[in-house]
Amino acid sequence: RWPSLLKYYSHSDSVSWLEEYKARHNAGLEAQRIVASFSKRFFSEHVPCDGFSDIETLGCPSHFFEDELMCILNMEGRKGLTWKYYAKKILYFLRQQNILKNLKEYLQRPTERQSFLEGAVLIDQYCNPLSDICLKSVQAQVDDIADKVRKVLRTKNPRHPSLASKAGEVLIPEVELQRQVLDAMNCVLYEQLKYKGNELDYYNSLNSYIHQVLIRRTGIPISLSVLYLTIARQLGVKLEPVNFPSHFLLRWCQGKEGSTDIFDYTYIDAFGKGKQLTVKECEYLIGHHVTEEFYGVVTSKEVLQRMVGNLLNLGKRESTDQSYQLLRDSLDLYLAMYPDNVQHLMLQARLYFHLGIWPEKVLDILQHIQALDPSQHGAVGYLVQHTLEHIERRKEELGPEVKHRSDEKHKEVCFSIGLIMKHKRYGYNCVIYGWDPACMMGHEWIRNMNVHSLPHGPHQPFYNVLVEDGSCRYAAQENLEYNSEPREIPHPDIGRYFSEFTGVHYLANTELEIRYPEDLELTRATVQKIYSSGKE
Numbered sequence: 001r002w003p004s005l006l007k008y009y010s011h012s013d014s015v016s017w018l019e020e021y022k023a024r025h026n027a028g029l030e031a032q033r034i035v036a037s038f039s040k041r042f043f044s045e046h047v048p049c050d051g052f053s054d055i056e057t058l059g060c061p062s063h064f065f066e067d068e069l070m071c072i073l074n075m076e077g078r079k080g081l082t083w084k085y086y087a088k089k090i091l092y093f094l095r096q097q098n099i100l101k102n103l104k105e106y107l108q109r110p111t112e113r114q115s116f117l118e119g120a121v122l123i124d125q126y127c128n129p130l131s132d133i134c135l136k137s138v139q140a141q142v143d144d145i146a147d148k149v150r151k152v153l154r155t156k157n158p159r160h161p162s163l164a165s166k167a168g169e170v171l172i173p174e175v176e177l178q179r180q181v182l183d184a185m186n187c188v189l190y191e192q193l194k195y196k197g198n199e200l201d202y203y204n205s206l207n208s209y210i211h212q213v214l215i216r217r218t219g220i221p222i223s224l225s226v227l228y229l230t231i232a233r234q235l236g237v238k239l240e241p242v243n244f245p246s247h248f249l250l251r252w253c254q255g256k257e258g259s260t261d262i263f264d265y266t267y268i269d270a271f272g273k274g275k276q277l278t279v280k281e282c283e284y285l286i287g288h289h290v291t292e293e294f295y296g297v298v299t300s301k302e303v304l305q306r307m308v309g310n311l312l313n314l315g316k317r318e319s320t321d322q323s324y325q326l327l328r329d330s331l332d333l334y335l336a337m338y339p340d341n342v343q344h345l346m347l348q349a350r351l352y353f354h355l356g357i358w359p360e361k362v363l364d365i366l367q368h369i370q371a372l373d374p375s376q377h378g379a380v381g382y383l384v385q386h387t388l389e390h391i392e393r394r395k396e397e398l399g400p401e402v403k404h405r406s407d408e409k410h411k412e413v414c415f416s417i418g419l420i421m422k423h424k425r426y427g428y429n430c431v432i433y434g435w436d437p438a439c440m441m442g443h444e445w446i447r448n449m450n451v452h453s454l455p456h457g458p459h460q461p462f463y464n465v466l467v468e469d470g471s472c473r474y475a476a477q478e479n480l481e482y483n484s485e486p487r488e489i490p491h492p493d494i495g496r497y498f499s500e501f502t503g504v505h506y507l508a509n510t511e512l513e514i515r516y517p518e519d520l521e522l523t524r525a526t527v528q529k530i531y532s533s534g535k536e
Helices: 004-009 017-042 060-071 081-108 115-127 135-156 175-192 210-216 221-234 279-287 299-318 325-337 342-355 358-371 374-396 445-450 512-515 519-531
Strands: 239-244 249-253 265-269 275-277 418-423 427-435 462-467 474-475 480-481 498-501 506-508
Touching: 004 060, 017 060, 017 081, 017 512, 060 081, 081 115, 081 325, 081 498, 115 135, 115 210, 115 221, 115 299, 115 325, 135 175, 135 210, 135 221, 210 221, 221 239, 221 249, 221 299, 221 512, 265 279, 275 279, 299 358, 325 342, 342 358, 342 374, 358 374, 506 519
Parallel strands: none
Antiparallel strands: 239 249, 249 265, 265 275, 418 427, 418 480, 427 462, 462 474, 498 506
């Protein structure tokens, strides 16, 4: 009945299935009620940070609530788009809250109980909360690679001590036996399984997610190092992480254990097919000399800090993601580890301010920054002033603006909500979710976009469109044309505005229809005229 819920039950449990069914049924009704309320409450703004308060005080088992959200997301067909949109947001929030709790518990453990692999999985889960990622599954894949290494070892040395134990409880003292393990690992990882550093697409965030590294068999130095180190330790070889600048490395002790002499170690480049390097070769790798401190071992928390730092940098680079989700997620992770880091707190406040979301949370962050570092009062004061102005403007906003086509000022508007269009100049496919009788952007935007070069300039209808590449744009009427082959627009915000895709156009949801009450009839008439005969 509920295959995804089997993990919550044990064969030895005495379960009243009637009571379980009632609990699941009631959780489903509660989930549907909350999802249905979100569109009405949050259509015109980002879901505020206190918008999930209903969910945090649920009176039903959270796993039943999540299961109903998954049922909504997995509904077949092209209907229920608005429900799916908000179910996804709620599920994203619930899972991230749970993962953050697990991360904080992980960070409070003694260092020796902080597995590098588990830390990497937690980061992966937080950035991909809707994916089915669990430590047990990732560990099983790593175990499978370790077993392949044992098979290679057995052909080289049938009496190797790594073959006697699967758990890697005993470290192998002899350097030569350790070398045999590393040689076998290199053979399996890089020759048999074809793992490699992703030089061609280095700045792809997938390289940082451990489950994707295992699927795609490629990554960046730090993610491949976590995999390499984990396998080596399972086979009795103690490798240690080295936070080397620009290129994460591992080190392997050739001298007395715990030696502080950097020349007692061989350094391993998991990105470079497990190549073993001397100190001098490490410097050749990055092209400059570094001091001895950069060859030292780092803790699991410092490894996670570097992994999150990489994602932060990628989040800043991803200009096409208008929600900056990766940047927001990586900031959450960084501040979970270092909650008093002023630089990252300020970045988070500026980001939320830029996106125009969560002004109350922005004020809380700024108050925290001021308490930590009074010298920031200039930047803090500026943001506080403008955030308070934003809150006041929001209070003054009246109800939704309703645009009637029968108004004289709208007579030049040719296209309607829900139509699939094509941009004449740039060729992108899009769907209309709003319009203005003339360009409503400021003078600077009009100048930057060279609107005056258009034959009709800014004095023509302009349309808000969701574009297939995930962006939102504001397009002039003369630049749009009907799409002769309409298809679904894969945009993350499609469900915010539309409830269904009919195959040729989108149906506005209740909230959008309130704002454009006469568009649906026109859209249907337009579609009938253009597509019914199969001719444009």
